[in-house]
Amino acid sequence: MKRLFITTMVIAAIAFTACNSGNTSHEAHEHDSTTAAAGETAKAEAVGDNTPPTAVQPQFSNIDPKVAASLKTVVARYLQIKNGLAADNSGEAASNGKAMAEAMQQLDKSALTPEQQKVYTENEEDLKEHAEHIGKNEGNIDHQREHFAQMSEDVYALVKAYGGGQPLYHDFCPMYDNNKGALWLSETKEVKNPYFGNKMPDCGVVKEEIK
Template sequence: MKTIIISTLALTAITFAACNNQQATHEAQHTDSSAAAHHEAASAEKPMATIKPQFTDVNPTAAASIKAVVDGYLQLENGLAADDDAAAAKAGKVMSEALAKFDASSLTPEQQKIYVANKDDLKEHAEHISKNAGNIAHQREHFAEMSEDIYDLVKAFGGGEPLYHIHCPMYDNNKGAWWLSKSAEIKNPYMGAKMPTCGVVEQLIQ
């Protein structure tokens, strides 16, 4: 029966198979090494793309401000991956403060256009997350939307270090969501301990 189930899953879409297999692993109390093997197989089927930021002439002060925003985001990612709503709320506040201090005057008009298009949404999501300790599901909803905006910023300006763009196909009833991480090792901020390594690395931004 176990062989039949695994064979059937092999016919499904590869990223869904990886995460569904991990869920089955969790429920059946299989070993972590088995779940890791499923994930590695999924990742091998979808090669990671490497991209460069759009702008290479970002003012150093502005680049440092962007890195401060990204650092707050990465703290938030770690808090959610650990199912720690209090840490996520604290990181949301760090991110809000970094955005409030951001001086976009040193950006070129083209750069300002991208920053302005994303800053208000980032502020809103960071504030909601900071005020919702105790409601990690709501924090994750805002994190999913925030991740789209932070991705736009990092694609344009970089994040001060290489960052991985990772997809979780299982979040929000299989609608899926993305996030950024400084590590290619999957620590899923949407599923937490339920499915910690569910996800596929799709891009490296460096």
């Protein structure tokens, strides 16, 4: 019984630390297939943890100043949603989701060039929908996180095209959504996971720095 208890404790410890270290042991593979899958995913994503993130320059450098200011506000609200979810604060995420949807209404996309407009319109409808859903679901943080994962794809596309008004980091959590993984953007290089909050705050790796 003592040996069984020790083995169980070791497996639990490996599952908890896999996202950070990515060093799942062969023994854990033999005892717990779920832990093994999570650990292997985390291990694959954590390779190069000590490697500096790839530097990325936005696609467009000639954005209309008023549009750039509006986009900066949209991104700022996104970052506040991220910070709210990382702190397990559903109310903060909701209030900023509403504010983000309102900020998008103020953006004059007619000031963009046709090529620039194409990128924005491809992401506009989905992004606004996700912001509204996050705003309407205070108290249901799991649902907010589901929409945040999809929202992050849209914001990432916009930031890669236009920039975010400040350096941003493209982070990736390998364990979210049953180890399918999800990205998010952050204003700091320090990882603060919005998908697991205080359960696993530093789960994730920094992929890119978008200047």
